[in-house]
Amino acid sequence: MDIILYLLSVIQYLYQQNCWLISFICRYIPLKQWAFDDSHSPKYQKFKVDVLPKVQIIQHEWNWQLLIPYLEHRYLIKIKPVSRRKECDIPKNCSCPSCGAPQPYLYRNNGKAGQLKCKVCNSNFSPDENRFAKQFTLHCPHCGKALVAKKERKHFVLHKCVNPKCPYYLHNLKKVDEQDLKEDYGKNKYKLHYIYREFTIDFFSMDLNSLPKNASSLKFSKHNAHVMSLCLTLHVNLGLSLRKTSQALKDLYNISISHQQIANYCKTAAVCIKPFVDQYPYQKGNTFIADETYIKVRGIKTYVWFIMNAACRSIIGYQVSDNRGVGPCILAMRMAFRGLTKLPENFKFIADGYSAYPLAAIEFVKKFGKDFSFKITQVIGLTNDDAVSKEHRPFKQIVERLNRTYKASYRKTNGFDNIEGANYDLALWVAYYNFLRPHKHNRYKVLNEVEILQGADNMPGKWQLLIFLGQQTILNMQKTDAVAQERSCCQ
Incomplete structure (x- = not known):
């Protein structure tokens, strides 16, 4: 009996020691630092995206006709028009932007420098630059100070918190190496201040159904629809160039057709098929994978964005752009999120370390609210140096394999002659990849089975049915737009 009591006391003592060790580890040893050692380095701070700023709405509710009797009743202050010693050079149509007081209540505050002052509300303003026209101001979420517009780029304005006592700035400043602090402008190597990008273009109002121009019609004068589908099969499925496709048609079927006519057929097919591919109700799981690669258009780099569903491996978002900015990333993500009113539970968006994806995620939160709030899981580098890369590397390899396949x-093609050619080529290839190409991981079946395509015995027939489905999708879209216009007119 004494041995049992002794063993129980030992167990209680060991339990207390374990509790003390766990509390010590949680308090003084940052376990997350082991898994994300590189992410805490100040050198990687420039690749991070800051949270959204605080927005302060500016409301000007003063009215000079109500303000004058209020000041007289409340403070016994009688406000009369300005008694001028010489002729007034202020335009008669000039009024106070704050309270609306007319020209008799205005006078020059600093002589000929241009600043005016209102006698009613004591507001200073300039007739050329109206600071009261602002509807809102942006403030730092860490210190509350107003942000300063520092740079203007093509699609956004860069706002920065210049408060030297901002806790965010002081926290980042502690991580900087002492040698860099001793150098002149050494702090400029790091991103220390809070930064926010205000985009001047609404990427959510852009049309996603952009189609290539200069496409030929489906009225055939020399050839027929079967020849067109043969061109698509040889060019897209078998990967032949336009000239080799022309040669193959001549050698196999004795069909004389130029490579330019084949290109026109491909553009026409892209016009018809792209709406069906984009509007198709894909299965969308809780994990999306994104990546970008580059192609050449007249020897200049052009970027292709891909977003895949990790579960079924379908391409649910794609975009061709002449830049690697946030705009094309948002357009590709809009295409991927099409049909979703709310993100699924435990949603993951896996991408590389490029900062355009976190910026695009912030824009979705601004536009649609908390229902589209998600974080980007970034797989950085080519080796598994941290726990995040080790866990999500297989997902990243899937989209990298997709890039190699494309x-x-x-x-x-040895590059494209214009970006429209890259657009129609990518649209046809995505249609082939999602609906016609057999995949090994799906037991050599297509990713998305369409019932009407199962009735075709050969690939040219499937291409003709895809064109038919695209035409039906276009007609449905036109009917929907017509009904929406009628409703708007009735209202």
């Missing part, structure tokens, strides 16, 4: 079909 590059294999692109390599035969």
Whole structure:
């Protein structure tokens, strides 16, 4: 009996020691630092995206006709028009932007420098630059100070918190190496202040159904729809160039057709098929994978954005752009989120370390609220140096394999002559990848089975049915737009 009591006391003592060790580790040893050692380095601070700023709405509710009797009744102050010693040079149509007081209540505050002052509300203003026209101001979420517009770029304005006592700035300043602090402008190597990008273009109002121009019609004068589908099969499925497709048609079927006519057929097919591919109700799981690669258009780099569903491997978002900015990323993500009113539970968006994806995620939160609030899981580098890369590396390899598959079909073109050619080529390739190409991981079946395509015995027939489905999608879109216009007119 004494042995049992002794063992129980030992167990209680060991339990207390374990509790003390766990509390010590949680308090003094940052376990997250082991997994994300590089992410806490100040050198990687420039790749991070700050949270949204605080927005302060500016409301000007003063009215000079109500303000004058109020001041007289409340403070016994009688406000009369300005008694001038010489002729007034202020325009008669000039009024106070704050309370609306007319020209008799205005006078020059600093002589000929241009600043005016209102006698009613004591507001200073300039007739050329009206600071009261602002509807809101942006403030730092850490210190509450107003942000200062520092730079203007093509699609956004860069706002910065210049408060030297901002806790966010002081926290980042502690991580900077002492040698850099001793150097002149050494702090400029790091991103220390809070920064916010205000985009001047609404990427959510842009049309996602942009189609290539200069496409030919489906009224055939020399050839027929079967020849067109043969061109698509040889060019898209088998990966032949336009000239080799023309040669193959001549050698196999004795059909004389130029490579330019084949290109026109491909543009026409892209016009018809792209709406069906984009509007198709794909299965969307809780994990999306995104990546970007580059192609050449007249020898200049052009970027292709891909977003995949990790579960079914379908391409649910794609975009061709002449830049690697946030705008094309938002357009590709809009295409991927099409049809979703709310993100699924435990949603993950996996991408590389490029900062355009976190910026795009912030814009979705601004536009749609908390229902589209998500974080970007960034797999950085080529080796698994941290726990995040080790866990999500297989997902990243999927989209990297997709890039190599697309590059294999692109390599035969040796670059495109214009971005429209890259657009229609990508649209046809995505249609082939999602609906016609057999995949090994899906037991050599297509990713998305369409019932009407199962009735075709050969690939040219499937291409003709895809064109038919695209035409039906276009007609449905036109009917929907017509009904929406009628409702708006009735209202």
